[in-house]
Amino acid sequence: MTLVSAEPQRSDRRELRRARREAQLVDAALECISALGLRDTTVQDVAARADMAVGSISQYFESKELLFTAVLRQLSEEFEAAWRRGLEEAGGDPAARLRRFVECYFEPGICQRKNVAVWFAFWGEVKARPKYRAVCAGYDRLHDEVLESLCRELIVAGRYDSMDPRGMAKIIASTCHGLWLELLTGSDGLKRGELAALARACLAALFPRHALTLAAAGPDLGA
Amino acid sequence: MTLVSAEPQRSDRRELRRARREAQLVDAALECISALGLRDTTVQDVAARADMAVGSISQYFESKELLFTAVLRQLSEEFEAAWRRGLEEAGGDPAARLRRFVECYFEPGICQRKNVAVWFAFWGEVKARPKYRAVCAGYDRLHDEVLESLCRELIVAGRYDSMDPRGMAKIIASTCHGLWLELLTGSDGLKRGELAALARACLAALFPRHALTLAAAGPDLGA
Amino acid sequence: MTLVSAEPQRSDRRELRRARREAQLVDAALECISALGLRDTTVQDVAARADMAVGSISQYFESKELLFTAVLRQLSEEFEAAWRRGLEEAGGDPAARLRRFVECYFEPGICQRKNVAVWFAFWGEVKARPKYRAVCAGYDRLHDEVLESLCRELIVAGRYDSMDPRGMAKIIASTCHGLWLELLTGSDGLKRGELAALARACLAALFPRHALTLAAAGPDLGA
Amino acid sequence: MTLVSAEPQRSDRRELRRARREAQLVDAALECISALGLRDTTVQDVAARADMAVGSISQYFESKELLFTAVLRQLSEEFEAAWRRGLEEAGGDPAARLRRFVECYFEPGICQRKNVAVWFAFWGEVKARPKYRAVCAGYDRLHDEVLESLCRELIVAGRYDSMDPRGMAKIIASTCHGLWLELLTGSDGLKRGELAALARACLAALFPRHALTLAAAGPDLGA
DNA sequence: AATGAATGAGGGTTCATTCAT
DNA sequence: CATGAATGAACCCTCATTCAT
Numbered sequence: 001m002t003l004v005s006a007e008p009q010r011s012d013r014r015e016l017r018r019a020r021r022e023a024q025l026v027d028a029a030l031e032c033i034s035a036l037g038l039r040d041t042t043v044q045d046v047a048a049r050a051d052m053a054v055g056s057i058s059q060y061f062e063s064k065e066l067l068f069t070a071v072l073r074q075l076s077e078e079f080e081a082a083w084r085r086g087l088e089e090a091g092g093d094p095a096a097r098l099r100r101f102v103e104c105y106f107e108p109g110i111c112q113r114k115n116v117a118v119w120f121a122f123w124g125e126v127k128a129r130p131k132y133r134a135v136c137a138g139y140d141r142l143h144d145e146v147l148e149s150l151c152r153e154l155i156v157a158g159r160y161d162s163m164d165p166r167g168m169a170k171i172i173a174s175t176c177h178g179l180w181l182e183l184l185t186g187s188d189g190l191k192r193g194e195l196a197a198l199a200r201a202c203l204a205a206l207f208p209r210h211a212l213t214l215a216a217a218g219p220d221l222g223a
Numbered sequence: 224m225t226l227v228s229a230e231p232q233r234s235d236r237r238e239l240r241r242a243r244r245e246a247q248l249v250d251a252a253l254e255c256i257s258a259l260g261l262r263d264t265t266v267q268d269v270a271a272r273a274d275m276a277v278g279s280i281s282q283y284f285e286s287k288e289l290l291f292t293a294v295l296r297q298l299s300e301e302f303e304a305a306w307r308r309g310l311e312e313a314g315g316d317p318a319a320r321l322r323r324f325v326e327c328y329f330e331p332g333i334c335q336r337k338n339v340a341v342w343f344a345f346w347g348e349v350k351a352r353p354k355y356r357a358v359c360a361g362y363d364r365l366h367d368e369v370l371e372s373l374c375r376e377l378i379v380a381g382r383y384d385s386m387d388p389r390g391m392a393k394i395i396a397s398t399c400h401g402l403w404l405e406l407l408t409g410s411d412g413l414k415r416g417e418l419a420a421l422a423r424a425c426l427a428a429l430f431p432r433h434a435l436t437l438a439a440a441g442p443d444l445g446a
Numbered sequence: 447m448t449l450v451s452a453e454p455q456r457s458d459r460r461e462l463r464r465a466r467r468e469a470q471l472v473d474a475a476l477e478c479i480s481a482l483g484l485r486d487t488t489v490q491d492v493a494a495r496a497d498m499a500v501g502s503i504s505q506y507f508e509s510k511e512l513l514f515t516a517v518l519r520q521l522s523e524e525f526e527a528a529w530r531r532g533l534e535e536a537g538g539d540p541a542a543r544l545r546r547f548v549e550c551y552f553e554p555g556i557c558q559r560k561n562v563a564v565w566f567a568f569w570g571e572v573k574a575r576p577k578y579r580a581v582c583a584g585y586d587r588l589h590d591e592v593l594e595s596l597c598r599e600l601i602v603a604g605r606y607d608s609m610d611p612r613g614m615a616k617i618i619a620s621t622c623h624g625l626w627l628e629l630l631t632g633s634d635g636l637k638r639g640e641l642a643a644l645a646r647a648c649l650a651a652l653f654p655r656h657a658l659t660l661a662a663a664g665p666d667l668g669a
Numbered sequence: 670m671t672l673v674s675a676e677p678q679r680s681d682r683r684e685l686r687r688a689r690r691e692a693q694l695v696d697a698a699l700e701c702i703s704a705l706g707l708r709d710t711t712v713q714d715v716a717a718r719a720d721m722a723v724g725s726i727s728q729y730f731e732s733k734e735l736l737f738t739a740v741l742r743q744l745s746e747e748f749e750a751a752w753r754r755g756l757e758e759a760g761g762d763p764a765a766r767l768r769r770f771v772e773c774y775f776e777p778g779i780c781q782r783k784n785v786a787v788w789f790a791f792w793g794e795v796k797a798r799p800k801y802r803a804v805c806a807g808y809d810r811l812h813d814e815v816l817e818s819l820c821r822e823l824i825v826a827g828r829y830d831s832m833d834p835r836g837m838a839k840i841i842a843s844t845c846h847g848l849w850l851e852l853l854t855g856s857d858g859l860k861r862g863e864l865a866a867l868a869r870a871c872l873a874a875l876f877p878r879h880a881l882t883l884a885a886a887g888p889d890l891g892a
Numbered sequence: 893a894a895t896g897a898a899t900g901a902g903g904g905t906t907c908a909t910t911c912a913t
Numbered sequence: 914c915a916t917g918a919a920t921g922a923a924c925c926c927t928c929a930t931t932c933a934t
Contacts, residue, residue: 014914037351039262042907053916055910064908117350124347126407127340128260133408140408170413171425174401181400182393184349185356185363190393202394205428236934240897266925276899281926460893483797485708488928499895501931510929563796570793572853573786574706579854586854616851616859617871623850624843630795631802631809636839648840651874682913686918712904722920724906733904 022060022070024050029071034114038068038121069135072122075115076139082110083143094153095213101150102203105176106196116180147173158209168206175202245283245293247273252294257337261291261344292358295345298338299362305333306366317376318436324373325426328399329419339403370396381432391429398425468506468516470496475517480560484514484567515581518568521561522585528556529589540599541659547596548649551622552642562626593619604655614652621648691729691739693719698740703783707737707790738804741791744784745808751779752812763822764882770819771872774845775865785849816842827878837875844871 028050032041043064047054061067083104090100105111122132151172152165179195182188190198204211251273255264266287270277284290306327313323328334349355374395375388402418405411413421427434474496478487489510493500507513529550536546551557572578597618598611625641628634636644650657697719701710712733716723730736752773759769774780791801820841821834848864851857859867873880 034350037348039348040351043909044907047917054908055916055918056914058909059914113350117347120343120349121347123404123407124340124344125260125262126343127257127336128263136408137410141410167421167424170402170405170411171398171421174405174421175394175398175425176401177404178397178399178401179393181346182397184346185359187360187364188393198390198394198397201390202398202425202429205431206425208428208431237897244897265923267923277925278899278901278927279897282897287925463893480796483794485794486797489930490928493896500929501895501897502893504930505893559796563793566789566795567793569850569853570786570790571706571708572789573703573782574709582854583856587856613867613870616848616857617844617867620847620851620867621840621844621871622847624845624847625839627792627846628839628843630792631805633806633810634839644836644840644843647836648844648871648875651877652871654874654877683918690918711902713902716921723904724920724922725918727905728918 026070026074029067033121034117072135080139094157095210098150098154099214102199103196106192111192113183116183154207249293249297252290256344257340295358303362305330317380318433321373321377322437325422326419329415334415336406339406377430472516472520475513479567480563518581526585528553540603541656544596545660548645549642552638557638559629562629600653695739695743698736702790703786741804749808763826764879767819768883771868772865775861780861782852785852823876
């Protein structure tokens with residue numbers, strides 16, 4: 001082993017450690033925001049939950065606000081990764097693809113009260129803090145485009161000639177977001193599975209000729 | 224005019240003044256929350272916007288937090304009043320009633336970026352502050368029951384034998400809430416009228432045999 | 447009844463009412479100070495206890511601080527009145543007079559936890575607020591002079607040739623004040639009567655040749 | 670010096686610094702209370718006098734009120750340390766011990782206008798704030814017990830058969846407390862030494878057979 | 893004369909950020 | 914790098930005073 005090769009190795013270890021601690025902070029922030037709200041989450045809370053010192057936060061994030069946007073970004077990325085994975089697994093049938101896309105909203109890794117609480121916490125500040133908007137913008141655009149094209153495929157496939165794919169996409173996304181809200185405010189205690197079923201029912205209604213495919217539950221989502 | 228009648232008049236004036244100033248504060252708070260977010264709205268902000276002294280706030284509300292819940296309550300009440308009025312005007316046709324109910328979400332008095340921002344601000348804190356949940360609980364229950372029974376009427380009228388009114392109601396409410404979110408985060412700049420159209424489209428899809436009635440725009444909503 | 451005589455009558459009634467309300471405020475302030483402390487007594491507290499409006503206070507006292515000095519003055523006057531009365535009733539025997547003077551500290555009207563708490567509240571601020579000192583100064587001087595001359599009489603009468611009346615007076619007054627403190631901090635729950643007995647014991651020790659007279663309890667003080 | 674010993678050293682330094690700053694605050698608070706009164710001492714005052722930032726106070730004390738009780742505790746401890754030391758030095762003669770115990774009240778370190786003002790400031794709030802009572806309770810009990818047993822020793826030694834040690838102790842403590850008050854309100858400007866002489870005179874009167882020992886001034890107290 | 897709503901300066905406390913260790 | 918003590922601006926709230934009724 002030479003010095004030349006040892007150097008990079010060291011710095012790799014550093015890099016790894018750095019990344020791990022950063023993630024630790026983001027996770028801790030997410031949990032704090034979910035539990036305490038965006039308003040009442042202090043850096044001391046986050047540091048405590050991450051088992052780190054307050055001072056360390058500034059080594060990874062310039063400010064509390066930037067830590068928060070990192071949380072939002074992680075949330076966005078996780079969701080994007082989820083539906084990308086979903087689409088990859090969904091095969092070629094347009095209806096199955098759309099169903100799968102929508103089901104990603106209600107996947108176990110995505111649709112937790114904790115996560116949803118944080119989504120709404122950020123949406124609640126979106127008007128006041130354009131920064132948050134900016135973080136989501138890219139993710140949202142892609143999401144919207146993909147959903148729209150999924151709708152378009154289905155419209156073509158099903159010869160729903162008069163339908164507007166963009167409007168359908170809006171309706172579908174809105175319904176999913178609205179169903180998330182049920183997790184936070186709903187008194188019926190609807191579970192992920194039930195929300196997914198409602199979303200599928202909506203899809204089926206929107207594309208009645210594909211109702212059978214659209215309304216069928218995926219194998220693992222009932223869990 | 225006798226002394227007997229004069230006495231109450233005095234205290235009536237007081238009462239009136241009190242109510243006016245209280246409303247002033249709630250309005251100011253709503254505007255601040257909408258503009259600055261729940262997080263960054265200070266009592267000073269509210270007082271300044273209401274053209275009152277900070278100390279006056281505590282004359283009308285025990286704490287800032289209680290002023291905020293009053294804002295939420297007002298929002299809830301305005302919305303309830305809107306759909307009650309809507310239903311009264313809608314006549315007896317079940318489809319027309321449902322359409323009208325949903326359209327209330329997008330009435331000019333209800334569906335303003337300002338108001339919607341505040342709704343989401345509260346929803347964003349709902350997990351952290353059960354108090355907010357408690358404020359809405361009653362309004363929500365009634366809303367849900369009425370919407371569910373509107374769906375049930377329509378199901379019966381249309382002989383959609385296999386449909387579940389509660390699930391339909393959830394889907395519809397969720398879609399409307401999700402469409403509100405478009406006002407805050409949407410990059411397409413959808414207007415109230417367009418959102419209403421999308422909501423009607425969803426309704427029409429859910430109850431296809433009443434599509435004609437459900438999808439028709441009300442006369443005044445295009446405004 | 448003529449107008450001439452009616453006028454003064456009217457203004458007498460006014461004067462009376464005024465005095466009554468003023469006293470009401472002073473009493474209320476005393477009770478508040480005793481219960482809440484000088485620090486936490488607000489004008490709103492006083493007004494509430496006096497069943498008057500806050501605004502009325504400023505009709506009788508220029509400021510809260512002046513109301514407080516009125517309380518201190520009343521306390522001082524009541525005490526002075528007590529020992530003046532005591533001396534009047536005590537007759538001519540020097541020892542009996544001194545005993546009686548000291549007993550006034552422990553009279554029912556003077557030696558209440560309530561009153562004593564207020565005395566100490568003022569003493570606690572005396573260094574910071576010379577105003578309070580000024581209020582008491584006159585009363586204190588007279589008190590000290592009288593006590594000193596009582597001691598002197600007794601010294602002469604008893605031929606305690608080497609004794610210093612001024613020092614005796616200081617000791618006696620100090621002991622009485624210190625015994626008051628027992629009412630506030632003492633864990634033994636000593637009552638007025640017991641405190642008076644201790645004070646008499648001290649007197650007896652200081653003037654042993656008059657011990658019999660000095661240590662004898664007055665008829666009504668055992669109560 | 671090994672690493673093993675270095676570790677504790679580090680944390681020792683921390684501990685030391687902490688203790689020093691805490692003491693700094695308590696001292697500053699004591700001076701503020703003495704100068705401004707309990708009522709008008711603000712955390713800003715204390716911080717300024719301690720040359721620290723306001724925020725630092727809450728790093729050492731949960732609240733202003735707890736800082737104040739720390740002041741009271743320090744006062745109590747200093748006094749207790751003083752009379753413990755005094756008794757150790759006093760030797761075995763009961764009369765000398767009692768004299769010495771009482772003289773501690775008027776030691777230079779104890780009997781300063783500053784300290785006494787603070788004692789009275791707390792006593793003035795004792796009825797309103799039982800917390801203060803609680804702080805002193807333990808110290809007081811011990812003080813009272815020791816004083817009582819000193820009196821008992823002397824009673825036995827002097828064959829004052831009919832005397833009650835507890836009552837004597839109360840009288841003595843009360844006299845000392847009352848003499849302290851002279852420092853605050855007295856117009857004669859009595860000095861520590863004169864107060865001590867009065868206290869000794871009282872002792873001598875109470876235990877006439879030990880008058881010679883009790884009334885003799887200690888060598889250093891005249892200063 | 894009496895009221896109590898209105899005021900806003902000033903209080904204690906919190907907490908994002910900095911920086912010496 | 915990691916730490917957490919130190920900082921002080923800014924928060925919410927209290928309350929003595931004023932003043933229109």
